[in-house]
Amino acid sequence: MRERYVNNMKSYKDILPTRKEIIMKASSEIDAFDPMRELAEKLHPDKVFLKVDEIIDETKDSKTFKLVPDRENGTERVPYFRAGQYISIKSEINGSKITRPYSISSSPHDALKRDFYTITIKKKEGGFFTDYIWNNWKVGTKVESSGPLGYFYYHPVRDINNIVGLAGGSGITPMYSFAKDIVEKDLDIKFTLFYGVECEDEIIYREELSKLESQSNGKVKVIYVCNKPGDGWKGCTGYLSSELLSKHLDMNEDMTFFMCGPKAMYEYLDVELEKLNIPRRRIRKEAYGEVDDISKYNDFPQAIKDETFNLIVNVGKGYTTIPAKTTETILVALERAGIEAPSHCRSGECGYCRSRLIAGDVYIRDDNDGRRIADKKYGYIHPCATYPTSDIEIKIPTVQRS
Ligand code: FES
Structure with a gap:
């Protein structure tokens, strides 16, 4: 040696x-010609141009959109990705330039060999963007997105190859990609997926999941948990409680937990996993997307929750003043005013919207604060996860155009 x-x-x-x-x-x-730069640009393009190729009705309020490369606009192939990542869809609606992140529900193999992504979207009550997609996207609609992003994926160095998925409602989408990836690549991963829904007819990919289970040689197991089951329901009932998890898992084994679903589910599951003594380093959460109602958090300044403040925006060489509600993120205020601000994850994680807070006070939740220590010290904020609590002034970056 x-x-x-x-x-x-x-x-x-x-x-x-x-x-x-x-x-x-x-x-x-x-x-x-630099082959490494060329490869990096193919794998991590800033913009991807796609076209809707097929629309599949999954349940009464969720649809899957199959997206293929829009070669006329310069995208030759969909970039490869890791199961669990998302793309940020960009659109202009009523003069506002808006982005929304959606998990890729297809598998990396689908991207590499079949050249498509799927995203599955659940219609949201009063959902501005989902309404737009449901009413406007048809086969042939052209769509602009970011390249694949996000850190919600299995990493062999960091995670245990004994994964537990905790999915709520449409949070099943990245988990479906995990299951497909494990089966298609015959990965050495055991995947136990708990899939919680309110009613049985909300279950998405039921047939596909059962097919994956049977093809997986025991690696993939799906446990459905329904809160309001109908008469013929044979699965588990209630929520993804610590009792239910410990009944189906061997708690002596080391496991990595991946959760994806509504933010309220995370708060509930944090408590349940603590009861099971699961260390924080073994818990990974899909964090993208905004909080539905920020005023529900205990530490939110309730006394000013109905206020609207003045937001002075400095972009490039110009200044403009717009209204900003306390319960809406600064990013939403910018978009409402038709100001194009960079964004991808909309949850404080990716740093793409990083801006300078020149003056004023803001509210940022600890668990949505993805800023670096130096950024906190020198007054930078992520507008997608920041709420005004006084009149404020910010400087935002200009959006790069190709
Ligand atoms: S859009 Fe990702 S941190 Fe703001």
């Missing part, structure tokens, strides 16, 4: 003069 190590070191030393010679002879001009 030691001899091999010494030989390796020796051959490394032998390479050094040759390497130095090559460097000295190299041109100082930047290569017009």
